[in-house]
Amino acid sequence: MEDILNVTYITLGGHVEVHKYRYLYFITFLVSYILIICGNSIIVYLIWVHPNLHEPMYIFIAALLINSVLYSTNIYPKLLIDFLSERQVISYSACLVQYFMYYALGGSEFLLLSAMAYDRYVSICKPLQYPTIMRKTTITVLLALAWLFPACQLLASATMSANQKLCNFTLRVIFCNNSIYKLHCTSSRVISIYGVFILLNVALFPMLFVIYTYTKIFILTYRSCGEVRKKAAETCLPHLLVLVNFSLLCTYDVIIVRLESDIPKLARLLMTLQISLYNPLFNPVIYGLKMTEISKHLKRFLRLQKIT
Numbered sequence: 001m002e003d004i005l006n007v008t009y010i011t012l013g014g015h016v017e018v019h020k021y022r023y024l025y026f027i028t029f030l031v032s033y034i035l036i037i038c039g040n041s042i043i044v045y046l047i048w049v050h051p052n053l054h055e056p057m058y059i060f061i062a063a064l065l066i067n068s069v070l071y072s073t074n075i076y077p078k079l080l081i082d083f084l085s086e087r088q089v090i091s092y093s094a095c096l097v098q099y100f101m102y103y104a105l106g107g108s109e110f111l112l113l114s115a116m117a118y119d120r121y122v123s124i125c126k127p128l129q130y131p132t133i134m135r136k137t138t139i140t141v142l143l144a145l146a147w148l149f150p151a152c153q154l155l156a157s158a159t160m161s162a163n164q165k166l167c168n169f170t171l172r173v174i175f176c177n178n179s180i181y182k183l184h185c186t187s188s189r190v191i192s193i194y195g196v197f198i199l200l201n202v203a204l205f206p207m208l209f210v211i212y213t214y215t216k217i218f219i220l221t222y223r224s225c226g227e228v229r230k231k232a233a234e235t236c237l238p239h240l241l242v243l244v245n246f247s248l249l250c251t252y253d254v255i256i257v258r259l260e261s262d263i264p265k266l267a268r269l270l271m272t273l274q275i276s277l278y279n280p281l282f283n284p285v286i287y288g289l290k291m292t293e294i295s296k297h298l299k300r301f302l303r304l305q306k307i308t
Contacts, residue, residue, distance in 0.1 A: 008091065008092040008166065009092070010089065010091070010092055010095050010169055010170070010171055010176075010183065011087070011088065011169060011170045011171070012088040012089065012090060012171055012173060012174055012175065012176075013088070013170045013171060013172050013173075014171065014172050014173040014174040014265070014268065014272065015082070015088055015174055015269070016265060016266055016269050018082070018083060018088065019086075023083075025083045026080060029076060029079055029080055029083070030080060032076075032277060032281060033076040033080070036068065036069065036076075036280045037069060039281070039284035039285065040065040040066070040068050040069050040280070040283065040284045041065075041069070042284065042288075042298070042301070043061070043062070043284045043287060043288055043294060043298070044062045044065050044066060046294060046301060047059070047061065047062040048062070052293065053293060053297070056134045056139050057116065057119050057120070057123070058291075058293075058294070059139055059143075060112060060115050060119060060139075060142075060143075061116070061287050061291070061294075063112055063143055063146070064109065064112045064116070064242075064283065065283060065284060065287070067105055067108050067109055067147075068109075068279060068280040068284075069280070070105055071101075071102075071105040071106070071109070071280060072276070072280045074098060074101040074102055075098075075102070075175050075276045076276075078090065078098065078175060079174060079175065082174070088174075090176065092166065093162075095171075095180060096158050096161060096162055096176070096180070097158075098175060098176040099158060099161070099176045099177060099180055100151075100154050100158040102175070102176070102177055103150070103154050103157075103177075103178075103198075103202075104150045104154040105150075106150075106202075106203075106250065107149070107150025107153075107154070107202030108146050108147050108150050108151075109246060109279070110202055110203050110206040110207060110246070111145065111149060111150065111202065111206050112143075112146045113206065113210055113239060113242065113243050113246075114146075114206040114209050114210055115142040115146055116239050117209065117210040117214060117236075117239060118209075118213060120213070120214075120217060120236055120239070121213040121214075121216060122134055124217050124220065124221065125216060125217060125220055149201070149202065150198075150201075150202045153197075153198045153201060153202065156194070157191065157194060157195065157198060160188070160190065160191050160194070161180060161181070161184070161191065164183075164184040164185070164186075164188065164191075165185045166183045166184065166185065167184070167185035168183045168184075169183065171183070172268070173272060174272060175272075175276070177253060177272075178195070178253065178254070203247075207243065207247055210239070210243055214236055217236060218236075234291070237290065238286045238287055241286060242279065242286060245282075246279050249271075249274055249275045249278065249279070250275075252271050252275070253272075
């Protein structure tokens with residue numbers, strides 16, 4: 001521990017040969033971060049400027065992409081600094097903030113996917129009631145809940161962790177996640193139980209809700225004409241793809257603390273990189289190519305950029 005002006009510093013020990021490959025890491029992650037910002041921002045811009053995309057489904061997609069940018073911004077700037085630093089350290093207070101943002105925004109992704117699933121369910125299964133149910137007020141409430149509900153719960157968890165005494169000052173990760181519990185002198189039963197409570201509320205229950213709604217949608221469309229099945233597949237499959245990928249990566253993140261000693265450092269690094277890279281980078285690709293209306297505007301936008 002370094003104690004300068006009463007600041008406790010944590011060493012991030014999950015890097016692999018960072019001093020040897022620091023510039024390769026830095027360039028790779030800088031390019032990835034730029035692509036994430038540009039890719040997500042372009043789709044959000046297209047949704048914003050085109051009136052025919054001002055529908056609930058596209059508004060939720062824009063919110064999901066904004067969430068991806070915030071999620072990446074919580075991780076990448078600190079990583080880029082660490083790659084060029086002699087020592088990879090972070091203050092414990094900053095570590096708690098990064099932990100809080102990481103899981104709050106991760107929970108928001110699950111809830112936004114749930115809101116999108118609900119929108120598709122009402123649109124396909126209850127088309128006549130859709131304008132009445134999916135009003136502007138409903139959309140605003142769903143968006144507010146998606147961002148505030150996980151944040152409020154994670155704030156309590158971060159506060160409890162801040163009051164724990166530390167006996168370890170090295171994390172075997174490259175950014176602060178649930179590994180911070182390994183820093184505590186004693187394992188808190190309250191924090192553990194509360195963590196399970198949060199996991200159920202912001203991840204498991206939303207995921208089960210998404211699976212339930214899409215099952216209902218696919219059962220209904222299976223009995224319908226080919227045009228209805230095509231519409232359902234076009235709008236629902238991208239959401240399911242994002243959900244499955246994110247759920248698998250989050251499952252790894254949840255169990256990493258329990259299996260930390262059994263996972264090789266390189267394998268742990270590669271899995272952690274996938275969590276921070278895969279969804280933020282490929283979400284705009286999935287929605288930009290698979291959603292027909294967004295794809296049309298994207299192709300037109302890219303053609304205009306070539307001309308200019």
